[in-house]
Amino acid sequence: MALVATGEMMQSDVIVVGGGPAGSSCARELVKHGISCVVLDRCEFPRLKLCAGWITPQVVQDVEMEISAYPHSFLTFDEIHAHIGPYTHRMQAVQHSIRRFEFDAWLLQRSGAAVHRHDVRSIERRDGQYVVDDRFSAPYIVGAGGTRCPVYRSFFREANPRAQALQAVTLEQEFPYEWQDGTCHLWFFEGGLPGYSWYVPKGNGWLNVGIGGMKTQLGRRDEHIRSHWERLTGRLGKDKVRGHRFEPKGYSYYLRGDIRVAERDGAYITGDALGLATRDLCEGIGPAIRTGIDAARCIESGSRYDPRPVEACSTTGIARRLLEYMFVRRSEKAV
Ligand SMILES: Cc1cc2nc3c(=O)[nH]c(=O)nc-3n(C[C@H](O)[C@H](O)[C@H](O)COP(=O)(O)OP(=O)(O)OC[C@H]3O[C@@H](n4cnc5c(N)ncnc54)[C@H](O)[C@@H]3O)c2cc1C
Numbered sequence: 001m002a003l004v005a006t007g008e009m010m011q012s013d014v015i016v017v018g019g020g021p022a023g024s025s026c027a028r029e030l031v032k033h034g035i036s037c038v039v040l041d042r043c044e045f046p047r048l049k050l051c052a053g054w055i056t057p058q059v060v061q062d063v064e065m066e067i068s069a070y071p072h073s074f075l076t077f078d079e080i081h082a083h084i085g086p087y088t089h090r091m092q093a094v095q096h097s098i099r100r101f102e103f104d105a106w107l108l109q110r111s112g113a114a115v116h117r118h119d120v121r122s123i124e125r126r127d128g129q130y131v132v133d134d135r136f137s138a139p140y141i142v143g144a145g146g147t148r149c150p151v152y153r154s155f156f157r158e159a160n161p162r163a164q165a166l167q168a169v170t171l172e173q174e175f176p177y178e179w180q181d182g183t184c185h186l187w188f189f190e191g192g193l194p195g196y197s198w199y200v201p202k203g204n205g206w207l208n209v210g211i212g213g214m215k216t217q218l219g220r221r222d223e224h225i226r227s228h229w230e231r232l233t234g235r236l237g238k239d240k241v242r243g244h245r246f247e248p249k250g251y252s253y254y255l256r257g258d259i260r261v262a263e264r265d266g267a268y269i270t271g272d273a274l275g276l277a278t279r280d281l282c283e284g285i286g287p288a289i290r291t292g293i294d295a296a297r298c299i300e301s302g303s304r305y306d307p308r309p310v311e312a313c314s315t316t317g318i319a320r321r322l323l324e325y326m327f328v329r330r331s332e333k334a335v
Pocket of ligand 1: 017018019020021022023040041042043049050051052053054055118119120121144145146147148149150170171172210251252253270271272273277282283284285286288
């Protein structure tokens with residue numbers, strides 16, 4: 001069905017709330033199958049999204065990205081340096097960095113979907129339709145609005161309450177910087193941080209520096225993420241990032257917990273809205289894209305949507321056990 005505007009109401013097959021990686025991937029898949037959809041996002045794209053912007057080869061594959069044709073900042077690392085105390089482990093793994101400011105706008109534009117800047121406030125169920133703010137109507141709705149998604153709030157919160165122990169708090173800044181060290185560095189548990197900090201160089205002379213930690217463990221120690229940030233940037237200011245005045249912004253999101261209900265009566269929930277970031281490296285772009293695509297395919301085929309098989313961890317073996325214990329299990333004990 002084509003998009004139809006009747007009076008003030010816009011009718012489509014699907015309303016996608018949120019135009020981040022989950023929403024744009026879902027929209028692209030729907031458009032591919034000739035299913036009409038509108039993407040509603042409260043922000044005009046390109047928009048700021050706090051994120052280190054580290055992506056895996058799997059993400060590149062899932063979004064069918066041809067690297068040589070990607071028109072924005074893109075950098076490939078052959079290894080990542082993971083530091084724990086005095087030890088440095090060189091993880092031999094091809095990984096990439098992008099800038100979310102560019103990547104998300106590129107994905108959304110490429111989806112081919114109709115995009116409306118709209119801050120979704122109320123979602124009602126009327127005569128088999130989802131009606132958003134009396135302006136948009138569709139028999140299906142996809143929640144891709146990230147941590148504060150209104151679809152989650154309206155239809156999925158009760159079934160999948162957010163677990164306090166899984167909340168990660170972050171501070172970060174991305175800025176133009178002529179970096180000399182083109183390696184991606186991760187520092188785990190520095191100064192007792194229940195999390196890790198990062199230095200992620202980007203293409204075209206950009207750099208992302210950030211820090212994330214588990215909120216309940218910080219609270220138990222009566223610490224704030226900002227004191228860890230100050231230690232990190234104080235150290236970086238002496239070597240890797242000289243002469244920069246850091247002005248971070250903060251954001252919080254949830255790591256992967258139990259998934260009880262992810263689809264009901266034509267409503268689907270994806271990405272950060274469901275809390276799908278991995279329990280060891282807090283990686284959420286990949287799970288957002290995977291579930292966005294899956295939700296679209298289920299709408300198209302009528303099959304059951306089940307995000308549970310999406311990986312809950314990024315690493316395997318000892319690294320996975322150690323990180324999951326330090327982030328999630330210790331937080332559960334701290335609640
Ligand atoms: C500091 C930080 C660093 C991170 N680093 C990485 C990393 O390096 N690699 C990685 O894989 N993951 C990382 N993550 C996690 C990753 O950013 C998220 O998991 C990912 O963005 C989830 O995508 P999404 O599409 O579900 O949600 P989002 O990307 O959050 O998109 C949601 C969209 O919904 C819109 N929206 C929200 N509410 C409404 C509303 N009421 N009406 C309309 N629109 C609305 C928002 O404007 C937004 O555009 C990081 C997260 C943080 C905070």
